[in-house]
Amino acid sequence: MHDLSDSIRKLVAWPLAGFIVVCVMLTYWQVIAAPQLNNAEQNNRSERIRRRVQPGRLLTADGLVILDAREGAAGWERTYPDTQAFCHLTGYNSRSGLQKTLSEVFYAQGRYGHVWEDLLHGREIGNDMHLTINSALQQRAHRLMRGKRGAAIAMDPRDGALLVLYSAPTYDAATITQSEEAYSVFSYDPAKPEINRSLQGMYPPGSVFKIFTAAAAIDAGIADPDTKLRCAGAERVAGTLVRCRRAAGHGDLTVRRALADSCNIAFAKLGDELGPDRFRHYVKESHLLDAANLPLPIATGRMADFAGFKGDMQLVESSFGQGATLMTPLAIARLTATLARGGEVIQPYLVDYVQTPAATRLPSSRGAELGPAFSPQTAQAVAGMMRSVVEHGTGGVADIRGVQVAAKTGSAQNPSGDPHAWFTCFAPYDEPVVVVTVLVENGGSGAGAAGPIAVEILRAALETAR
Numbered sequence: 001m002h003d004l005s006d007s008i009r010k011l012v013a014w015p016l017a018g019f020i021v022v023c024v025m026l027t028y029w030q031v032i033a034a035p036q037l038n039n040a041e042q043n044n045r046s047e048r049i050r051r052r053v054q055p056g057r058l059l060t061a062d063g064l065v066i067l068d069a070r071e072g073a074a075g076w077e078r079t080y081p082d083t084q085a086f087c088h089l090t091g092y093n094s095r096s097g098l099q100k101t102l103s104e105v106f107y108a109q110g111r112y113g114h115v116w117e118d119l120l121h122g123r124e125i126g127n128d129m130h131l132t133i134n135s136a137l138q139q140r141a142h143r144l145m146r147g148k149r150g151a152a153i154a155m156d157p158r159d160g161a162l163l164v165l166y167s168a169p170t171y172d173a174a175t176i177t178q179s180e181e182a183y184s185v186f187s188y189d190p191a192k193p194e195i196n197r198s199l200q201g202m203y204p205p206g207s208v209f210k211i212f213t214a215a216a217a218i219d220a221g222i223a224d225p226d227t228k229l230r231c232a233g234a235e236r237v238a239g240t241l242v243r244c245r246r247a248a249g250h251g252d253l254t255v256r257r258a259l260a261d262s263c264n265i266a267f268a269k270l271g272d273e274l275g276p277d278r279f280r281h282y283v284k285e286s287h288l289l290d291a292a293n294l295p296l297p298i299a300t301g302r303m304a305d306f307a308g309f310k311g312d313m314q315l316v317e318s319s320f321g322q323g324a325t326l327m328t329p330l331a332i333a334r335l336t337a338t339l340a341r342g343g344e345v346i347q348p349y350l351v352d353y354v355q356t357p358a359a360t361r362l363p364s365s366r367g368a369e370l371g372p373a374f375s376p377q378t379a380q381a382v383a384g385m386m387r388s389v390v391e392h393g394t395g396g397v398a399d400i401r402g403v404q405v406a407a408k409t410g411s412a413q414n415p416s417g418d419p420h421a422w423f424t425c426f427a428p429y430d431e432p433v434v435v436v437t438v439l440v441e442n443g444g445s446g447a448g449a450a451g452p453i454a455v456e457i458l459r460a461a462l463e464t465a466r
Contacts, residue, residue: 055106056126064135084170085142088196092173101295105129105354125357132161132352140460141166144453149441151198151329154461157337157435160346160367167197199298202326206412207262208422209321211382214259216282217270219378225256225385229266237268238312259385260393264320271319276306286373292348301327333437336424340432343379345370387429397451404429409446418442421449434461
């Protein structure tokens with residue numbers, strides 16, 4: 001009897017073990033390895049779906065179609081009504097831009113599928129996607145940035161909606177994949193047009209970063225806008241030689257004046273007094289080095305750890321946006337928005353809504369509030385100082401008639417050429433509805449190269465907001 005029980009157990013064990021192995025293998029191939037298999041070049045299932053399904057369109061907030069489709073002999077293929085101004089959003093094929101990251105939306109796959117609607121239409125149709133981007137503002141940025149390398153961003157600080165997300169240089173999305181020669185020229189272009197500089201470009205922020213140091217120092221209680229500092233033109237701060245933009249120095253000046261005239265020495269002293277622990281605390285609370293939750297590839301910021309015998313030097317350099325500190329233009333735009341909205345960090349968003357063929361709107365994730373980086377009083381104080389930058393300092397280019405603008409200029413030194421030019425601003429000062437940040441690679445003066453572009457975008461955005 002005992003032998004019979006053992007035999008039965010063995011007989012049951014083998015099928016059970018086989019069943020478990022099958023379950024594990026199915027889980028691995030269908031869940032864990034699925035993304036890799038779906039994206040594998042050898043897998044043509046996705047390509048067959050793309051040819052069979054009429055893909056959805058990509059539209060801007062004001063209704064311009066920037067990605068469409070037409071039916072050819074081999075099935076559906078993508079078309080690009082504006083081949084350049086929106087290329088970093090659309091991408092140039094199914095493995096780039098929003099075509100790659102939101103493929104399930106366009107081809108009605110997975111949770112975006114709608115079998116019954118397809119049956120009613122008699123064919124498979126994808127979903128349309130509506131962005132927060134304003135086409136007129138994006139096209140204006142394209143014209144203003146022609147011949148330059150850099151980025152332009154505009155966003156609504158009230159909810160994080162991105163109005164402009166532009167990178168230069170651009171490329172012709174319609175022609176890149178038409179021949180091997182065209183793709184080769186694109187791939188080896190030294191200007192690297194495929195990089196979305198607004199999200200992936202890593203730059204020293206230079207003097208635009210001083211708005212962060214000012215906010216951290218004021219919030220920590222070690223300074224206020226009227227705190228007096230001294231600048232001798234060239235001084236050692238924590239053992240690091242710091243040079244001011246004015247060779248003769250500013251003499252005695254307030255923190256407000258230091259921001260208005262972009263004094264490196266004053267902010268080096270504020271950073272040194274803050275110390276590494278408090279500096280790191282405000283970096284974390286501001287989400288400065290975090291990538292935004294957008295459906296496109298995004299780089300995270302970098303900063304020294306302020307440790308070891310070079311820690312003091314690293315902290316001093318970071319206090320005025322130099323040294324090992326590298327950030328994307330979007331990170332500076334979000335920092336500016338944080339100050340414009342009373343110290344609360346907002347998560348930018350790009351997709352407004354998804355619309356099915358039956359005109360049903362599917363909800364999308366809006367800009368979430370990520371918590372306070374600074375107190376409302378601190379944010380108001382720094383915003384007032386940024387207003388002084390326009391009224392009495394380096395940001396006079398943003399003195400728009402009838403609108404009070406708050407701004408900060410920046411010229412960031414870099415080891416590979418002329419300084420990068422920065423300009424970040426928001427308006428109206430007392431009730432902000434638009435933030436604009438512009439970076440021009442090797443542009444030199446922030447006020448001279450980036451400022452006029454930012455102001456033109458800001459002016460147009462304010463007209464749109466009315």
